[in-house]
Amino acid sequence: MTRRAAVSGLGAMAATLAAPAFARSTAPDRPEGSVTASGVVFEDRSGAGRRQIGDPGLPGVAVSNGRDVVRTDESGRYRLAVTDGDTVFVVKPSGYRVPLDATNLPRFSYIHRPDGTPTELGFRYPGLAPTGALPESLDFPLRRVDEPSAFDVLLFTDPQPASEAELAFVRDTALTSVLGTSAAFGMTMGDIVSDDLSLYPRYNRMIGRVGIPWWHVGGNHDLNFEAPDADLSRETFKRVYGAPYYAFEHGQALFLMLDNVRYLGIGTAAPGARGGRYEGRFGDRQLTFVENILRDWPKDRLVVIGMHIPLITDWAPADPANTTVDRDVLLALLAGRPSLSVAGHTHTTEHHYLGGDGTHHHHVLTAVSGSWWSGPYDRRGIACADSRDGTPNGYHVLSIDGAGYTTRFVAASEPDRAMRITLDSQYNARTPELARAYTVERLLGSPIPVEAVGSTDLVVNVFDGGPRTRVTLRLGGGRAAVPMLRKRQPDPFVTQVFARNADTKKLWVSAIPSSHVWVARLPSDLGTGTHRADVEVLDEYGRARHEAMIIEVTGA
Template sequence: MSERITLTRRATMAGAATLAGAAALAPRAARPEDAPAAPAAPAASAAAEVTGIVYEDRSGQGRRGPGDPGLPDVLVSNGREVVRTGPDGRYRLPVSEGAAVFVIKPTGFALPLDADNLPRFATLHQPAGTPPELNLRYPGIAPTGPLPASVDFGLTRRPESPDFEVLLFTDPQPESQAELSFVRDTAVARALGTGAAFGMTTGDVLFDDLSLYGRQNRIIGRIGIPWFHLGGNHDLNLEAPDARHSRETFKRVYGASSYALNHGGVLFLMLDNVHYLGAATGTPARGGRYEGRIGEQQLAFVANVLRETPPDRLVVVAMHIPLVTDLGSDDPALSTLDRAALLGLLAGRPALSVAGHTHTTEHHYLDPAGRRGAEGEGAHHHHVLTAVSGSWWSGPPDRRGIATADSRDGTPHGYHVLSITDGRRYTTRYVPASDDAGRQMRIVLESQFHADDLARLPDTRLADLFGSPIPAESVASTNLVVNLFDGGPRSRVGFRVGSGPLRPMTRVRRPDPFVAALYARNGATRKAWVKAEPCSHLWTARLPPDLGPGTHRVTVEAADEYGRPHRDGLVLEVAEGGA
């Protein structure tokens, strides 16, 4: 197998077991040489107790040395309860079988990283490992054995600015080695040399083939910054009968499936809201059944972390399945059923949440019940991120042989950057991943053709179908259509012809005609389930009816969700008496 499995080395007395597999994701903590052997593993139904020390790793050895002091007031969790370390850095927590114990990185400290820049901050307690009778296709967790006498976490002191950036990837979702190369040569290549503090992938790291984690980690690791991961519905162990063992491979590779960290004074809550319901039925039975649900345990974890966090601290919540989506907020496979409970915990706090899953780009403003369309400062901003894979790597190949991968709402595949200022204010920005998609909007003319007609015109370029020249008699019936790729309900779009007045455009909900035509004309390079979906960031306006024959400059001026200006344009040719 391609994933690297290591053993956590702990100083033990004879008879004490070491932790293996995913348990090795913890920093290599030292157990006192004179500690007694660990007790036998508890029964599956009994809760054990874990204790240890969070320390400053001044020696840089990855294990506590004589000059490495304990760190007080650092949060440690078992995925539900959250405790602070005492003056000596020691903590004590209950821990049940299958739980992860992890340190919540405080501002001003760094986590240990492996060779691929994966943060190592958690230890799994799974004495017997993954049940062999599950017969998982991809390896799960090796037996961790009894709990050590002390499970320790080392941190390195490192100053952090309250002004920083985070790379936000979602749904790279390669289902083959070739598509993993697409991830490498687009989004990862674009991100090289970044000054971001860290990055994250909010689920569907892979597309069911979990053997690709090792290569994926090596590729992402070359960006050169710490990279955190959340699991998506395509990161599940689909042989598991229920949710309990559905993350065995993910946990072996990355550690805890939900966790938290602080950076630059901002709290990041990383939640797994893909609740697995079991294997899919039907023929072919691909994937599993699931619903968007945070669940009682994670909600308790969020409440406990927030209880230890000042109320004016900015909170960023990351998950895979959106809280709501323009594609169907009541569909339990597309939205989060218990979103109101999460929003209730965040009420009164500055907060942003981000998700992926739908392969669309959306901004929503939610009321406390999770309904869309909220106004005012109390509205919660939920951002559905652009997929790295766009339309699941569908579409005609570019000059490099990489799928063009325009998403089903018309947004070219890419990622986002979260910018934090003063540890309190935030913006996000969209970054197209391919060389030929450097703009923030697409402008087309929609005139005499409909999407279902376009497949019958194989010799006509899309650029000609949606461009000019257009006959003078068609001007009054021609729409200017603008897809502002990262637009939303607070964006504004207008256009002007030449030096004429700025004319407002109307936000509409409908498929992007350009991407609908692209899919219609390229069925052989499109995944079978991919089709154009209504876009939440599309603006239209009729061309001025008095626009006469000639060559005209059309300029589109937009303000995005944060009020930032964007401008683009095209040259419009109007033909005298016919094209």
């Protein structure tokens, strides 16, 4: 009796990650003990999910084992070597869709774990059941769909609920705000939950109600902490979501969803800690996959890379747990191509321009959970969760048109605004004692005494600002507009919020220097009276935004 499987279910791969190298062999690998996976990629015209008479094979479709990439022949057939723990997955071509489950999760991969996750490891959250021998024919169904070259993508990172209550915060903020979206699909860049992997099913049911396909990669809070090494650290993720890294095409863009959280094993745990250490690293096998998949992708077409740990971060640029140590290898593979990479992890919002000529745009996304769902709580009982760099918690929308793109920040719980303007006029306003004693308006607004005008800074946090953003201040009375200075400093507003609400703030949360704050000193001759300050912004893409505030200056 033959065994045939059409993959509309799970899959993954967790090869031990080796140190990166520029000189890698990309020839197909045939490790000792490997077996051959073979099957057909077919157009599912019948809609049955399993190949029927009249469902033709599709030639030229990429299939991978997480390292090697092969193309189907004229009949849609492929062959790949796999070993225990590997995943076989199809790279969705443009103009097709993979099967979706009841929660709109894409199903495009098959896990080869013959004996299942080793039970002796005592995982708290279930891993993989034994898959047994490979099916005789491992088939992948695809359905033809219309995919225009211009489309939107919802970008989430770090929803990170630590409890059922915080999962309700995700539901009632970010998820509710995207209901009715016209985006083609969504992507979450890791920390889907905060260590409690039993929350996955409820999260998936919620995100499925958005009504669009939703792709995921794992974060450092999506690990099986009991694992001895990276190879077994994604067993629950693989059971629920499939391949831990993979690729798909949409329109005229290629998306690479990569796993750069390399778990160092439970043996590295500090005394009393539940989990071990990790570092940001792709590893040789995954980078070989990237090189192989890029080989056939046109050089003039856009490549979008999603990951959890940033390639580089303003907050901790030398910390291997907060940056990716082998990023230069990835950047070398992307050289000469239009490309964008997006990440999360640091709960900050940042823009970086990397590579030898600065053409690779790396965008660290705002966390859905902001400051890990820190308070205070709004009138609905939902944590306000302002990020520690002052950006409201939220998400981003990626708009693609051919090889061009823009991103746009959207606050999950606040009105659509691009910035926050405050007045920093009191030298001791940031001390916790004053923050607890006065409202934010008393400390960071007006009126201000005329004697303090010349020592008052007007501070603007451009929530999604970066090194290419330009900010100008214009005061009334015929004064010329002046450029504001980008200054790496904590946002005084969020400093006040955290100081006044220590009892509802997560213990590790504090305001940190922000990469998107601009400052201008008020002119000392701004006399008593009521004045208008207009702030004009040209963002990273040259789009104009404007906000204003009224400043009252009182006499002696």
